[in-house]
Amino acid sequence: MTTFLTFTIIGIVSGSIYAITATGLVVTYTTTGVFNFAHGAVAMFAAFSYWQMTQSWMWPTWLALFLVLFVEAPLLALFVEESYMKRIYGATVVRSLMVSLGLLLILVGVAQTIWQPESRTLPEFFANSNVTIGDVTITYHQIICVIVAIVMAAGLRIYLRQFRSGIAMRAVVDDPDLLAMSGVSPRRVARSGWVLGFFLAALAGVLIGPELQLQGLDINLLTLLVVNGYAAAIVGRLKNLPFTFAGGMLLGLIEAYCIGYLPGHIPAALVSQIGLLTPVIFLFIALMLIPSARLRAVGRLAVARPPRVPTLNQSIRGGVAFVLAAWVVAMLLGGTLLANLTQGLALGIVGLSLVLLTGYAGQVSLCQLTFMGIGAFTMSKVADGGASWWGLIIGVVVCGIVGAVISLPALRLQGLYLALATLAFAQAAFYGFFSNTTFIAEGGAIPVGRLSVPGISLTGDKAYMVFCAVVLALAGIGVLAVRRSTWGRRLVALNDSPAAFATLGMSPTVSKMIVFAASASLAGIGGMLYAGQPLALSALNVQLFVGLELVLFVTIFGIRTVSGAVLGGLAMVLLPYASSQLPWWGIGLAGILAGVGIALMANVPDGILGIPWLTEHVRIPGIAGPSRRTEELADVQ
Amino acid sequence: MSSDSMTSPFLEVRGVSVTFGGVAALTQVSLDVRPGEVTGLIGPNGAGKTTLFNVISGLQRPDKGEVQLVGRDVTKLGPHRRARLGLARTFQRLELFGSLSARENVQAGLDARRDKGGDLTAQGLLHRVGVQADADRQVSTLPTGEARLVELARALAIDPKLILLDEPCSGLDDHESQLLGGLLRELADEGRAVLIVEHDMPLVLDICDRIIVLDFGQVIATGSPDAIRQDPGVQAAYLGAANDPEAS
């Protein structure tokens, strides 16, 4: 009984925090249409700011709380709205997703720069004060969390019903036309949505920070903890606040009971991961309970000019030029930079898998690195820690099958929900598999060798880099050939109008499944080559954040072009390399630059390679497919 | 009322009802569409015509009722399965593959077929429906009228036995509408069934063998153009307004 009570209380407390987080997400989403992937990062930022004020500068708690919740969070929200978000209202899911992912990376980057690694802990509110009921001890901090959540829910209810701006916010959800008539500008409502969302994120951050007594404040951990809030928001179908609140509580309780009762019933290796796995699985299940998206005629024409697709001849010439360039670079360089660039080329192949899946077919995936890991893992198993062509073939098949299986439930979903489902899968694979010592040797590294080509030794780093360049060039030529083929036309058609696609007699489900499988296989090949450079793949290489960064960089350069994938892959390794050469302030460089890129992207939907000036003045030969100028188009309706 | 009971209907709609959040868009709609005929579906704005097309093509599940193609209940089949049974459609608000060229749009339709289009070519189909523009132009840059014709060509690419056209003449000038009317007759003469929603009344009265009138989600009349022209209920609901020179 005591155990039960203890875990129930723990569940209610974390449930309260999830409810606060999720409510913030839902408020922002319903008022602006933007699902803020950076919500967790805002909470993280607030927790660190609060630490800075109370622990480093020793300011009084009340002052720090006031500054973080009522000054920093709202100002940050307004700044973000003004500089990024206002440009993406009504944009496609992929674009608004990327912009909020960009914000996440900036906040993480800035936080990494300000708060260099050291151990930090936040004290609980009223530390060491508690009440005891029977055998169960409840801290004041826990009580405060629950009270804050209840007050928040009640306060929000009153605000949305009694206050003019609150009513306007509700109107956006229920009836945008009504809002227009009421005379409140949608922009103002959107601003309140951001401010309220950021405020609630900050509140969650301040409450959750002290819960991390063991781990200490950790930028990634805090940012991800709040990802758990996603699951609760999904229970509320991203619009219903009471359900969202209930979803938060439910998640908190399930998580607590799993931690309390599961050990002993599951493989020992999974025990330490229960806390991390439960929310992810909860999210996945919540997503699966969403009714499947029906095909609808939307009557919106894809307007942006597609990138020019090079002919086979052009792409071969481009590929050869690329390999020659890589050769020269390999001859000139050595050491870390050479190794990094080689891995960048391998990431370029993973980037190509995104071109196929997201760029052409319009399906969002945040789990490509998982396939990269599965590819490397299969290779390692088949070739016994080395590499063989059989390993390559089997790895490709395994990735294809896993990709197809994963796509099955995911296919019911579209846009945002699909993105979240792939995110949940990536996280589940990471916690349950890649960072699990049962499957992956102690230390979390998978040993992988380098493929050998008869007559050519690839053991030298230079030769291996050229080899990777050759494979990347072939993959690029292949992806472009796919784009020109009947099947490629199908993918683009599917992206442009799923409804018309189906009414021509083609099954969207089958096409999506095939493209998921093909893309997973390609990512798997990338993973084998990637791991072949340092002769191992570590769990850190397939972390969610790394995957998000890759998606982002490919998008920044142009996710509909092969060169976008190549440049995105290279940026992934060159930026950290540059950071490592820079003084202390270089640590957050990649994240910050990604953010700058995204800010740019809010204006240039097609990425840097789609910037009109660039496409008019620079012809990247063959392998590139710069898009031509996006024209104002004839109004269709 | 019945025009030609010799041929059995290709499409049968039986007692279909659809509501959107309490608003009845269709109530107990039943109708037949026969091969070799051009059937007109008319009714004022918001009558439920597009909704009915969506139900027939499988993009909207009805709350009640069933849809049969060649005597087979397809109510539970997805749109692509119905297309394979010979159903094609165009959209009132265009659903083109915007980033592809006109030719590629039609080619996508040809590719969807098992025989990859046989001896039909995208170019030939575009020519047949009267597309003037450069076939290699990206469709989202075409004027509405041309874009509509491309959509029609794409629908024809799957060699449909029944084709649903949702306001195909909007965006076309009188001359082009005339040509399109001729084409629709031709399609019917080839033995296809054509079901057309159109606000251009003179055209509808001219080319249709049979007209079905929908008002507030209900079928209020069915019959030959002459019968429909004379039906007082129809005149009250619709024709009066549509014959008004201001409105056409």
Ligand SMILES: Nc1ncnc2c1ncn2[C@@H]1O[C@H](COP(=O)(O)OP(=O)(O)OP(=O)(O)O)[C@@H](O)[C@H]1O
């Ligand atoms: N997806 C939807 N959600 C809610 N209501 C809808 C939806 N689609 C249609 N309606 C409503 O159903 C009714 C019928 O609409 P429908 O588009 O079928 O009419 P229509 O006859 O095609 O009109 P028009 O001549 O303007 O094209 C209208 O009242 C419309 O507002």
Ligand SMILES: [Mg+2]
């Ligand atoms: Mg309509």
